Amino acid sequence: MRKTRFHAVLLAGAITAFGLLGCGDEGIKPPEETGSKTQEASSVIALTLWGSNEDAELLEELVEGFKSQYARQAEFDITVEYQGEANCKDALFGRLADGPDVFTFADDQLRVMVAAGVLAPVEDAGMVRENNIEAACEAASVNGVLYAYPMTADNGYFLYYNKAYLSEEDIKTMDGILRVARENGKKFAMDWSSGWYLYSFFGETGLSVGLNADGVSNACDWNAVDREITGMDVAKGMLAIADSRALDASGLFADKVKDGTAIAGVSGVWDSNLVAETWGENYGAAKLPTYTCGGRQVQMSSFAGYKMVGVNAYSEQGEWAQKLADYITNEESQTLRFVQRGQGPSNVRASSSDEIAASPAIKAILAQSEYSNLQSIGGNYWAPTQKFGELMAAGNTEGRNLQDILDELVKGITSLY
Numbered sequence: 001m002r003k004t005r006f007h008a009v010l011l012a013g014a015i016t017a018f019g020l021l022g023c024g025d026e027g028i029k030p031p032e033e034t035g036s037k038t039q040e041a042s043s044v045i046a047l048t049l050w051g052s053n054e055d056a057e058l059l060e061e062l063v064e065g066f067k068s069q070y071a072r073q074a075e076f077d078i079t080v081e082y083q084g085e086a087n088c089k090d091a092l093f094g095r096l097a098d099g100p101d102v103f104t105f106a107d108d109q110l111r112v113m114v115a116a117g118v119l120a121p122v123e124d125a126g127m128v129r130e131n132n133i134e135a136a137c138e139a140a141s142v143n144g145v146l147y148a149y150p151m152t153a154d155n156g157y158f159l160y161y162n163k164a165y166l167s168e169e170d171i172k173t174m175d176g177i178l179r180v181a182r183e184n185g186k187k188f189a190m191d192w193s194s195g196w197y198l199y200s201f202f203g204e205t206g207l208s209v210g211l212n213a214d215g216v217s218n219a220c221d222w223n224a225v226d227r228e229i230t231g232m233d234v235a236k237g238m239l240a241i242a243d244s245r246a247l248d249a250s251g252l253f254a255d256k257v258k259d260g261t262a263i264a265g266v267s268g269v270w271d272s273n274l275v276a277e278t279w280g281e282n283y284g285a286a287k288l289p290t291y292t293c294g295g296r297q298v299q300m301s302s303f304a305g306y307k308m309v310g311v312n313a314y315s316e317q318g319e320w321a322q323k324l325a326d327y328i329t330n331e332e333s334q335t336l337r338f339v340q341r342g343q344g345p346s347n348v349r350a351s352s353s354d355e356i357a358a359s360p361a362i363k364a365i366l367a368q369s370e371y372s373n374l375q376s377i378g379g380n381y382w383a384p385t386q387k388f389g390e391l392m393a394a395g396n397t398e399g400r401n402l403q404d405i406l407d408e409l410v411k412g413i414t415s416l417y
Contacts (some may be wrong), residue, residue: 002166015181027179043078045075045077045317045320046076046317047076047078047080048102048223048323048365049080049103050083050091050118051085052084052104056080058337059080060080062333064203066075068324069285069327081100084124088114089112090168092113092118093116096314100312100330101312101373102309102311102321105148105308107155107305107307110140110308114142114147120147120165120313120318121147123309125145125146128146129224131330131347131348132142132347132348133348133407135304135374136346138253138374139374143336148305148309149310149325149326151306151308152307152344152346153345154267154269154362156268156303156365156366156372157196157267158266158268158286158302158361158392159171159286159289160257160264160265160271160283161263161264161284161286162263162279162284163283163284164282165180169366171264171286172289173290174290175292177248177264177349178241181264181316184244186246186261186263186327187247187248187250187262187263187265188247188262189253189256189265189266191249191250191252191385192364192390192392194385194386195381197205197389200288200301201234202301203297203302203372204233204298205229206228206229207222208220209221209381209413210252211375211377215378216376216378216416217414218381222413223406223409228294231406232402235392235402236402237292238386238392239396242392242394247263253267262290268361268363268365269342269343269344270363272342273342274358276360285361286364287367287368287370287371288301288302288368288371302372304369304374304375305374307343313356331347334346334350335356336346338350338359339355344365379412382414387409393416
């Protein structure tokens with residue numbers, strides 16, 4: 001994609017620009033749909049689309065559908081390049097001169113992209129908001145301005161379980177799951193090296209973590225000692241799970257399902273097809289269980305996540321880029337995404353279809369949504385939580401003071417460096 005000259009100062013000022021977000025939401029006007037081509041026959045609309053490699057077949061199909069729908073208005077040359085949604089921001093900032101016109105990404109990157117000025121506001125924001133669930137639109141907005149098209153509303157996690165071993169009563173508590181796993185020589189699989197999953201132990205305790213007003217640094221009180229549930233209570237609860245001999249806190253949940261070691265675990269809809277194929281009629285999914293913390297049962301929480309589609313503000317084909325982004329996130333496209341990839345739609349009508357509503361994974365994530373919070377954290381959250389999670393999973397074998405460990409965790413999360 002060719003672009004107009006990009007002012008590098010935007011990136012340099014991105015970190016301090018959050019307070020200036022939310023200028024007008026005027027978008028780029030799309031071409032009129034007159035029924036005849038808006039371009040000369042020799043003029044080809046060239047667009048580049050970034051998406052996940054796992055979506056390769058789906059994206060190719062969507063691109064062909066887009067070309068067909070607008071065939072009477074223009075000729076297209078659309079290149080699909082595969083770029084992971086989780087690190088789209090970094091890849092985009094590294095290729096501003098020849099980056100994509102349209103790209104898919106996870107919601108936690110939105111604010112930095114907006115601050116850097118690389119996201120064009122959504123053209124028909126009112127219609128997009130009407131068509132998608134409110135939470136997904138809020139996740140795609142900054143200061144009331146919609147900057148991306150919601151694509152999925154399922155980027156969270158919940159409990160998978162094998163009905164051949166576990167009953168609906170067993171899965172209500174972590175204690176029940178661990179007991180059955182231990183009795184059968186099996187495992188409960190959950191990645192404790194990821195702060196994304198680690199949040200589940202703190203989210204419903206009254207302890208909190210989140211962005212400060214500067215939009216960069218974090219506030220965190222996970223080491224608090226003066227609350228009804230303290231950080232020490234959480235750490236002790238985690239150590240008890242690690243000591244159960246039924247926890248597998250390393251590697252991917254999918255691998256544990258395939259090799260037969262796990263009868264339950266924590267993951268998201270991306271593993272639903274694999275679990276269904278492997279466990280067959282014994283495939284079960286539910287909200288996360290409670291776990292023993294501070295002498296009581298505490299519901300495990302989760303981060304709620306959304307995937308969305310952005311339009312590059314520096315695209316030379318901004319009018320058509322908006323149309324492509326809108327097309328690949330409309331009701332029909334989100335329904336097709338569910339059919340092919342098992343991903344839950346943010347589109348209101350698509351998500352209410354009988355087929356999607358009957359999906360065990362979609363049911364589970366809807367049940368978990370009551371105990372979910374939007375991921376809104378700065379980058380310094382990840383390394384300290386990884387270290388803490390790995391230490392807890394190993395059982396704190398060095399016998400370090402738990403309060404010291406928690407103080408170190410919070411210091412790292414709230415650090416500016």
